[in-house]
Amino acid sequence: MNMKEFEPTTKSINESIFEEDLGIVIDEFVKLDFKEVNKGKEVNMRKQFFFDYFNDLKIKIQEIYSWLLNNQDDPNSAYLLGGINLLGCCYDSGIGTDIDKEKAFELYQKAANLGNSHGISNLGWYYEKGFIACIDKKKAFELYQRAADLGNSHGIRNLGRCYEKGIGIDVNKQEAFELYQKAANLGNRFAQYNLALMYEKGDVIEIDINQAIYWYKKSAEQGYQYAQNKLKSILNG
Numbered sequence: 093m094n095m096k097e098f099e100p101t102t103k104s105i106n107e108s109i110f111e112e113d114l115g116i117v118i119d120e121f122v123k124l125d126f127k128e129v130n131k132g133k134e135v136n137m138r139k140q141f142f143f144d145y146f147n148d149l150k151i152k153i154q155e156i157y158s159w160l161l162n163n164q165d166d167p168n169s170a171y172l173l174g175g176i177n178l179l180g181c182c183y184d185s186g187i188g189t190d191i192d193k194e195k196a197f198e199l200y201q202k203a204a205n206l207g208n209s210h211g212i213s214n215l216g217w218y219y220e221k222g223f224i225a226c227i228d229k230k231k232a233f234e235l236y237q238r239a240a241d242l243g244n245s246h247g248i249r250n251l252g253r254c255y256e257k258g259i260g261i262d263v264n265k266q267e268a269f270e271l272y273q274k275a276a277n278l279g280n281r282f283a284q285y286n287l288a289l290m291y292e293k294g295d296v297i298e299i300d301i302n303q304a305i306y307w308y309k310k311s312a313e314q315g316y317q318y319a320q321n322k323l324k325s326i327l328n329g
Contacts, residue, residue: 114159121145122174139185157188177203177211197224209244216250220259233260245280252286265296276307284311285319301326
């Protein structure tokens with residue numbers, strides 16, 4: 093079934109009560125998902141987390157998708173910000189519906205306009221990679237900066253990449269190092285890996301293999317395969 097065909101229907105009292113409870117459940121999930129995102133969890137891992145979380149509660153994924161679809165424009169919804177970004181993730185990853193990058197882009201834009209840090213960071217990624225929108229590195233940089241200013245670890249880490257690689261801004265390895273350090277301290281496994289690389293290579297800072305091992309281990313413990321491979325290579329080398 094194509095979930096994009098769902099249409100809002102007249103709700104009974106029981107259905108309205110269920111939807112209110114469902115809104116609370118979704119709000120709790122959004123808070124947990126925020127932590128998962130800040131750890132740098134990849135899309136597939138977060139997708140599995142999504143399925144496991146609601147399956148454990150015996151709530152169908154289609155019900156979640158339908159609720160998000162019906163409530164995305166409700167100004168009185170307490171779950172508006174996180175819900176809009178989450179709905180964007182559904183379209184982005186094909187959770188409860190077909191993958192639709194254009195719709196995901198629109199929802200990330202909407203969430204970003206409302207100040208949602210994940211929506212801002214996701215929108216930056218779309219501009220950087222040219223998904224739907226034309227590639228705009230400067231726009232991506234500006235969005236990552238906005239997300240970083242809101243404390244979003246993905247935004248901070250991606251801002252570090254911009255400074256390291258010269259994406260939308262001049263290369264500044266020292267700034268990249270400081271941003272990776274900040275995101276790594278927030279638990280972002282990608283930033284932990286980036287930081288370890290800088291310590292291993294002596295990029296901007298002096299080579300410090302012990303620090304490299306420390307941060308590779310932190311990233312590896314969160315399941316990041318590249319960090320696991322690096323750690324194994326150093327320890328067995």
